Amino acid sequence: MAACVVCLAAACDFRYRAAGEPAADEVAVQTIPDAEADYDHPARLSAQELASILQEVRVEFKSHWLQRLITGELEPVPLFEDKVLARVASPLADALGKAGARDRIVFYVAQRRSDDRRDVTSGALFVKGRSLTIVLANYQNRVDVVPGLVAYDRQAPEVAVAPQRFSLGFARDEFVIGPRDEAIGRMLGAASPSLAVDYALFLQYKSRAAAASGR
Numbered sequence: 475m476a477a478c479v480v481c482l483a484a485a486c487d488f489r490y491r492a493a494g495e496p497a498a499d500e501v502a503v504q505t506i507p508d509a510e511a512d513y514d515h516p517a518r519l520s521a522q523e524l525a526s527i528l529q530e531v532r533v534e535f536k537s538h539w540l541q542r543l544i545t546g547e548l549e550p551v552p553l554f555e556d557k558v559l560a561r562v563a564s565p566l567a568d569a570l571g572k573a574g575a576r577d578r579i580v581f582y583v584a585q586r587r588s589d590d591r592r593d594v595t596s597g598a599l600f601v602k603g604r605s606l607t608i609v610l611a612n613y614q615n616r617v618d619v620v621p622g623l624v625a626y627d628r629q630a631p632e633v634a635v636a637p638q639r640f641s642l643g644f645a646r647d648e649f650v651i652g653p654r655d656e657a658i659g660r661m662l663g664a665a666s667p668s669l670a671v672d673y674a675l676f677l678q679y680k681s682r683a684a685a686a687s688g689r
Contacts, residue, residue: 499592500584501558502628503565505577506598515573517601519673524570525563526680527606527673528554530645533613535638550643553610554595558583570601582631585614592617596631597666605651606673610642611666634666642669649676 519527532550554562562583569579578600584592594617597610611634617627627635644650651670 499586500582501561501565502582502631503562503569504580505569505573506580506632508576508578511576511578511600512602513573513575513578513600514602515570515575515577515600517570517573517606519567519570521564521567523677524567525559527671527676528563528566528608529556529559530676531608531669531671532643532645533610533640534643535640553608553613553642554583558585558595566599570599573600580631582628584617584628587616594627594631594635596627598632601673604672604674605670607668607670608642609666609668610640612636613638613640632666641667644669644671646676646679649673649679 529552531553533553534550552559562581566579566581573579578598580598581596583595585595586592593614594612595610595614596612597608599606599608601607609632611632612627615627615635615638617635627633649672651672
């Protein structure tokens with residue numbers, strides 16, 4: 475009887491054990507053709523300039539009323555941690571400099587949490603006039619990697635792999651070009667939160683601030 479129980483337990487272990495790629499830290503950037511787009515690409519931004527913009531982007535999670543009652547509002551968090559931003563800024567800047575007027579730039583950042591699990595941050599960005607728009611589909615979204623199955627989050631980085639409730643903000647609101655968040659997403663035909671920043675004006679501000687501080 476005991477042997478039967480052991481066999482039954484083994485049969486009911488549904489964890490898939492076939493060989494597959496282990497979870498790993500990964501940064502992938504690519505251009506995606508968009509026949510209906512008319513972006514101002516190529517856009518000449520250095521990796522340092524793009525990093526200075528992206529480090530001001532904040533993810534603002536929308537907390538449930540009960541959570542707000544217990545813990546208060548959740549604090550906004552940076553889109554990219556410093557070590558991740560150092561890896562992603564250069565390929566994003568390169569892609570913006572090579573993209574055509576009908577190409578948008580898609581990014582995929584995976585952070586390994588265990589041998590078979592990773593967190594995914596992904597979305598897209600593009601330039602139109604003085605506006606740099608960031609569309610975020612996933613923010614450190616937990617993905618369970620099942621060996622033998624297609625990693626669909628890699629193939630469709632503009633699609634949320636699981637529901638998340640957040641919006642995007644900027645540390646200095648005066649550089650945000652309205653309307654914000656879901657309204658921009660609707661205008662672009664995107665379901666994901668979006669943020670448009672007057673990047674030219676912001677970079678001028680940063681340049682003046684650096685000159686004033688003697689750096």
